[in-house]
Amino acid sequence: MARVWDISSDPDGAIDAAAAAVADGRCIVLPTDTVYGIGADATNAAAVQGLLDAKERGRDMPPPVLIAEVGMLRALTDEVSEDLLALADAFWPGALTVVVTAHPHLRMDLGDRGATIAVRVPDHDFTRALLRATGPLAVSSANVSGRPAATTVEQAREQLGKRVKVYLDGGPAADAVPSTIVDLTGEPRILREGRISRDELGRVVPALAPADPDPTAAEPTDTEPTDTEPTDAEPTDAGPAAAEG
Template sequence: MLYDCRTVAERDRGIAAAVEAVKSGELVVLPTDTVYGVGADAFTSHAVNALQNARGTDRRVPPVLVGSRHTLDGLVYSLPKAARELADAFWPGALTIVVEHSPSLQWDLGDTGGVIAVRMPLHPVALEVLREVGPMAVTTANRIGQPAPTTAEEAREQLEYAVRIYLEAGAAADPAPSTIVDVTGAEPRVLRDGAIPFEKLREVVPDILAAGA
């Protein structure tokens, strides 16, 4: 089912359907502030497997999206000061933070090596779903080797019946990928340049290292 979230009535129905689907262990496509993502409940292993199968991937660890800054505290054993400062400055937004996750979490995202990439997207539809269902494993809603979709309709052309609910909110405003920062080492380090420029990051965390440094 595809719901057009640009109308109030269908938006409400679509979000409710997406929440029910995620809680049932099924996949949904939803808009973010970058491109459209396909997501599953991060704590339902068969749903995460279905997510990877839908995209044609191996056991590559998907990023985790959250609906609140406070959710990040529940995913880590100890949150580094730099991570908190970056989240306060740029969340919700196009910043992905790589952190050490708590070993007590009951999930199976693949071979994480003890770390996960977490982001709080700046999109009202995504945030409404995330606040209802909790952390979701979300990655770009495309088959491997195909272009990242900027609408739910483009995602449906690739993923078809592997996904139960598609939430359409129009073309993505900024298809640039998120900036990725790793805070698991002695100094924060940019792993991927993206929508948030390095100079902005350095204003918040002066000792951050540039990608490739």
């Protein structure tokens, strides 16, 4: 039976219960600095598959990995570039998810991620304390794919029910704007602009700055079709490496 823990009244008990569930290969729901996330042991392939099953999501959208400290990056990738360190220094902990080339010997089956992994350090004290107890967690938004991401633990329970062993209640999400996703596996590029803007990123990594407008480009008319991004029913599932928010 799923258990709900109030992290404000018993943070130590909540961490112990969640860490035990993670060690047992079960899924948990946890608060983050964006929306609520569903998490599982990132090193346990069966647990990660359980997370994908709980969300009714395929392996083509692997979850990102949350870590407690920037120093844990070197366990996940051996390509810690100057751009990566600069972004981490500027925006971590915070709402920035970075896609990097995974360490060639990394033992994480997160789905069909190819040679990449998406990583974030959340700006949430309790969640980082939990991550120190559990190690890296595969985390995605706490919802069934195609439905709105949960901003309260009650919304997460309504969607995920008994598929989750422990629910950690941190109150309503402070800001439901999802994380920004940046791909650093080649030329730096933004996969999704979320809470951190392109302008902010560009001040740290110039390659991510907005392109200068072409003064010779014609303005589109009302009858001229323009390129638009499709609206995603689940905004936290955007990009080749999905984000929890």
